[in-house]
Amino acid sequence: MPKLGMEPIRRQALVKATIAEIGQHGTLDVTVSQIARRAGMSSALAHHYFGGKEQIFVAAMRYTMGVYAAEVRGALTMAQGSKERIEAIVRASFSSRNFRSETVAAWMNFYVLAQVSPEARRLLNVYHRRLRSNLAQGLKPLLGARGEAAASRVAALIDGVYLRQSLGEGEPNGPRAIRQVLEYVHLELGERR
Numbered sequence: 001m002p003k004l005g006m007e008p009i010r011r012q013a014l015v016k017a018t019i020a021e022i023g024q025h026g027t028l029d030v031t032v033s034q035i036a037r038r039a040g041m042s043s044a045l046a047h048h049y050f051g052g053k054e055q056i057f058v059a060a061m062r063y064t065m066g067v068y069a070a071e072v073r074g075a076l077t078m079a080q081g082s083k084e085r086i087e088a089i090v091r092a093s094f095s096s097r098n099f100r101s102e103t104v105a106a107w108m109n110f111y112v113l114a115q116v117s118p119e120a121r122r123l124l125n126v127y128h129r130r131l132r133s134n135l136a137q138g139l140k141p142l143l144g145a146r147g148e149a150a151a152s153r154v155a156a157l158i159d160g161v162y163l164r165q166s167l168g169e170g171e172p173n174g175p176r177a178i179r180q181v182l183e184y185v186h187l188e189l190g191e192r193r
Contacts, residue, residue, distance in 0.1 A: 007049065010045065010049060011049050011050075011059070013039040013040065014035060014046050014056060014059075015060045017035045017036070017038035017039035018030075018056050018060040018106075019060050019106045020102055021034050021035050022057075022060070022109050023101055023102025023103070023106060024102070026105050027109060028109045028112060031043075032052075035056060054113070054117055054119075054120075057110070058113075058117065058120055060106060061110045061123050061124075062123060065123060065127055067097060067098065071092040071097060072089055072092040072093075074092075075089065075091060076134070082139070082141045083138070083142070085137060086138035086154070087182060089134050090158070090178055090182055090185070093158050093181075094174040094177040099162075099165070099174045101171065101172060104162055104165045104166050105166060107162055107166075108162065108166040110123075111124065128155065131158070132151045132152055132155050133151075135150075135151035135155055139151050153188070154181065157180075157184055161177045161180060161181065165177075
């Protein structure tokens, strides 16, 4: 007889185990059995909750994006003005909760998954649109018509820092990443530092 109320707890445990396994292996080439073992349950239970490996990966992607989105929303509520808005997004992008080895590995592997999974591609497109939109809201008042294009470049730089980190540059260094991106933002704004 199944224990009532355990499904959300077990699903979350499987999602977190998926991120940890991807982070440890650096690839999507992990099995449902490995994920389930890390979560402390059987692979049959994992299949019961998600259906298959791709669905587990998509759920992990959705979870990772949700953590990031919540952190961005929280940072934006504290921002006053356009520059602070941009800085808040950059800081949230490289916070200790988002910019750590296993999460970086998961993000990069989600990009790979998006090449073959329509659902993963849709989620990645949502992330890209929101990131550019949030950045554009801060950049348009400062750059006018150039704000949209600048937002795309800053978003690409954020993704690029994650990509470089995924190639094995040691432990993620959030403060350094924040400085790199904000220095570029200052260049976009025509400010000398």
